[in-house]
Amino acid sequence: MSVLAKPLAGAHAHEEHDHEAELRKENLLLDPKPRGEMNAMVMDMMGGTTWKFWLVAAIMGALVLWGVFYSWGVMIIEGLGIAGVNQPVYWGLFLVHTVFWIGISHAGTFVSALLRVFKAEFRRPFTRAAELMTTFALAQAGIMIFAHMGRVWLAYWMFPLPNQRQLWTNFHSPLMWDFLAINTYLLSSTMYLYLPLIPDLAMARDRSTGWRKKVYSIMALGWRGTEGEWTHLRTALNIFAFAILPIMFSVHTIVSWDFAVATRPFWNSTIFGPYFVVGAIHSGVAAVAMVLVVLRATIRNMDYFLRPQHFDILGKLILIISMAWAYFFFNDLMVQWYGGDKWTSELLHFHEAGKWGWIWFLMLICNVAIPWLTLWNKKIRRSPWLLFTIGLLINVGMWAERFIIVPVSLAINRTPFRWGDYEAGVEVPIFIGSLALFILLYMLASRILPLVPVWEVQEGQMAHSIRRYGKEPVVTVSDLE
């Protein structure tokens, strides 16, 4: 008997040991490193730039010069005639891309603030990368909305600037609401990005020399890490995390009002507010997943911080949001179709069966079918490049949704004599340029800013530990904050 029992017990102990090792491998917060070592890892991320980095950066820079500067410059001189807009499709891809970028910008702050509010511990290593996405995507949205304007050199007239001629802005216009909402969002999300960055900048300041030291000294605002400073930081972060959520919801609702308050068939939908918010989060969380996959693959030491666990959770989040999006999509379609308005029916038929019907189906396939068919599978969720592909497809699908809403829905209106067509022109190079600028900004940020919130990870690691109760390894947490 004992002969049999021994190997059994041994196997059991081995299994247990494996279980604990697995837990550590799985969860970053259970796999602590000494503070000094982790700080060095993060400092190492920012230095040691290879020629590959500069090559990609040069290509991106060239695309930005061609797309944003040259193409847009030509358009400013020539007029919007070289873009695809016409009568009746007065709004084209520029507005599609504005909504697209604002949508992407949403999830950065959403993921970070929501998870912080709910104290979801897995958020710790990737909040910064997500928050950066908000700021960088909003910059692209700004480019798009300015490129959209007929006389962009007069864009400052949108500011309520007191002037001698008593000209004022029209606060009845949804575009003014939009302008104010996006500016509020840009300012608050940038502050929300900056606050938790301060201790990490101070860490970088203390571990660097030369120009870096100077830059970090200024940016760290003299952070010393006293108890008072930490208290202030935590209070401020708490306020921002709670306050930024309603701001985030309001911004995309107001973006949807640009369409929903207009006297146009299909646009005039009361459910556009939440529909747009969910759509924004759908594209944005997918974009967060994409960014994290790329960061993990390209930046050294990142695979320590970003683990399959994070992709797993993001995959689940995407699946749930995809369901929410499908619910709102169906709700909108159902109510509009049931309403039976002549022009709306005409337009809904045009969406599905018209020239751009394939884009309508592409939207449904990418936004609903693909996540629903794949993301229930843990293996798929945990393999970064599959998740990247799914995220990319979801963003294609959300782009298609905005394309259906803007130019396709404008092509059909209440005056059949003025129905029209749309062919993209200079919008395409400008969009490629803005994509390149988005990537370039991330690349430059990865050289200057600690992309991982080190202090938050260390804090999480201190609070988490594995304890043994009997033979069972149990993950325990001390109360935080």
Add this chain to the structure above:
Amino acid sequence: MAEHNIPEYKANWKKEEQGKWGMAIDMDLCTGCNACVAACAMENNIPFVGEEDAGYGRGMHWIRIERLWDGKYPDVRTDFQPAMCQQCNAAPCESVCPVFASVHSRAEKLNVQVYNRCVGTRYCANNCPYTVRTFNWRDYDRPEPLNNQLNPDVTVRRRGVMEKCTFCIQRIHKAQDQAKAEGREVFDGEVQTACAQACPADAIVFGRVDDPESRVSRLARQGRGYKLLDVLGTLPQVTYLKGGSHVRTG
């Protein structure tokens, strides 16, 4: 609080305060000859956009003749409907402009477009249910001798600016100045818009709708009158007179 002298974004429409100037268009009389379109382009310095742009939906006519087909060949009925800015009393274009470029003028009770103020968001055009606003997609050439036919009373617009039918406001002002100098009111028929003047069939009649005895008011009262997309509540100043008393075929 000081009274702010900001433009009205939307006229608070009351029965007795409805617009001053109006138009009646007889659908029975319109032959679809497009003379009004040509006259409007001459009067208002509307640029020629060229074949390619016009084909792509960038023609800049402030008035258009909609040719609407009913039935299938050979049993086809044609209808012509001139469409221009309806000078709505509750205009959807006005409320959405972020910079007050599309405003309601108090004096003429018309919907006006301030070219110098326009930044080109094109929201007004999207919100116009009649799709009558046109945009300067480019700076258009006026090769010799076309530059000589520019009307000095009308601004030449540059690229990136929205524009639309003004009810020939320059002619209204001219007549008002004349009337003021002579110490009288503008009498009926003194002001003609370019389109009304050019119409060989006299299908377009322009005049004062605040005067119940003016020709346009009497026509609008006939019982054949209807407004375009009346259901939207935009309260247009243009009355269409129902066609069908004779049927155009072929």
